[in-house]
Amino acid sequence: MRKTMGRGAVLAGLGVHLPPGVVTNDMLAEALDTSDEWIRTRTGIRQRHIADPGVGTGDLAVEAGRRALASAGLSTVDAVLLATTTPDQSCPATAPQVADRLGLRGCPAYDVSAACSGFLYLLTTGAALISSGLFETVLLIGADTFSTTLDPTDRTTRALIGDGAGAVVLRAGREGEDGALLGFDLGSDGSQVDLLVVPPRGHFQMRGKQVFTNAVIRMTESVERVLSGLGWSVESVNHLVPHQANARILAAVADQLGLDPARTITNIGDVGNTVAASIPLALAHGVREERLRPGDRVVLTGFGAGLTWGAIALTWPGISITA
Numbered sequence: 114m115r116k117t118m119g120r121g122a123v124l125a126g127l128g129v130h131l132p133p134g135v136v137t138n139d140m141l142a143e144a145l146d147t148s149d150e151w152i153r154t155r156t157g158i159r160q161r162h163i164a165d166p167g168v169g170t171g172d173l174a175v176e177a178g179r180r181a182l183a184s185a186g187l188s189t190v191d192a193v194l195l196a197t198t199t200p201d202q203s204c205p206a207t208a209p210q211v212a213d214r215l216g217l218r219g220c221p222a223y224d225v226s227a228a229c230s231g232f233l234y235l236l237t238t239g240a241a242l243i244s245s246g247l248f249e250t251v252l253l254i255g256a257d258t259f260s261t262t263l264d265p266t267d268r269t270t271r272a273l274i275g276d277g278a279g280a281v282v283l284r285a286g287r288e289g290e291d292g293a294l295l296g297f298d299l300g301s302d303g304s305q306v307d308l309l310v311v312p313p314r315g316h317f318q319m320r321g322k323q324v325f326t327n328a329v330i331r332m333t334e335s336v337e338r339v340l341s342g343l344g345w346s347v348e349s350v351n352h353l354v355p356h357q358a359n360a361r362i363l364a365a366v367a368d369q370l371g372l373d374p375a376r377t378i379t380n381i382g383d384v385g386n387t388v389a390a391s392i393p394l395a396l397a398h399g400v401r402e403e404r405l406r407p408g409d410r411v412v413l414t415g416f417g418a419g420l421t422w423g424a425i426a427l428t429w430p431g432i433s434i435t436a
Contacts, residue, residue, distance in 0.1 A: 121293045122240035123286030124427060126187065127434050128180025129279040129397040130173050131384065132164040138272070147268040157360020161275030161385030164258045169201040173278035174211045174256035180435045181252060181280035182215070190282065191248035193222040194239060196231030196255040196389040199262065200224055211254065228309065229356050229417025231255055231389035233299065236425050239283045240294045254280040255389035264316035273359070275385030279393025291407045292430025296339040299423040300331065309418035328362050328416040333369040335424035336414050343426055347371050349410055352399065356415030357381040357391045378404060391415070397434050407431040
């Protein structure tokens with residue numbers, strides 16, 4: 114766990130984008146041996162957004178990035194980082210193309226691959242780049258078209274996954290101001306890579322029971338380490354914003370932490386598991402619902418393939434988002 118001191122990174126803008134195509138549970142039931150009730154009772158998901166053929170991760174990332182820049186009132190930044198497990202091609206990275214399309218040609222841009230924990234890895238990296246004095250502003254985008262990795266006959270994975278993108282702008286600021294990122298915890302365990310994997314020339318595979326157990330343990334412990342490092346009690350946390358993996362997992366994490374479930378911000382019912390885009394999409398949901406207010410103590414946490422996990426604490430700033 115690291116705590117920033119003095120100069121820090123402050124959340125200054127937020128933007129999200131979902132592809133317009135919606136696939137409801139009833140629509141899945143027409144093609145697979147499943148039902149709306151089966152999906153909702155096991156995952157909490159009612160629908161998910163799926164990108165049309167020909168729409169790539171970069172397309173979604175550009176829209177989210179543009180909206181985050183507008184939210185921050187900026188036209189340029191010092192660097193662009195993209196978290197994704199589904200880049201537009203294996204080489205080159207997608208981030209430089211996204212930066213170019215945003216009119217940010219010339220700034221450093223690179224991809225980060227940490228699956229559903231990717232956005233937390235981005236925030237930690239972006240905060241370090243700013244706290245070190247290397248950059249003043251960074252644009253961080255989590256985007257995935259993970260639906261392209263799915264077996265079309267697998268009702269479990271198709272029910273879980275949606276596509277989308279979310280972005281934030283970080284700027285240099287003071288540790289004590291609203292929006293400051295305060296505590297960080299990241300981890301990985303490559304010995305369990307087979308729990309969540311997309312094999313070469315294959316479809317996404319998941320060992321559900323083991324994933325559930327590991328996700329609850331890793332996210333709970335990561336949040337506890339961040340809270341301990343900051344001297345925050347669970348009761349003092351206004352909102353937990355977890356990666357939207359599965360409604361049962363989110364409920365179990367809140368229970369293990371001893372946190373009132375009403376303090377967990379979730380939008381999984383409308384968007385499903387959007388991988389690296391999950392946390393910023395949930396944050397935007399919290400803003401729209403007027404639940405996230407300036408000065409609120411907020412803890413983000415996630416778990417994904419790798420295995421990877423993490424948690425970050427911040428105080429919420431006064432920011433607006435565009436439709």
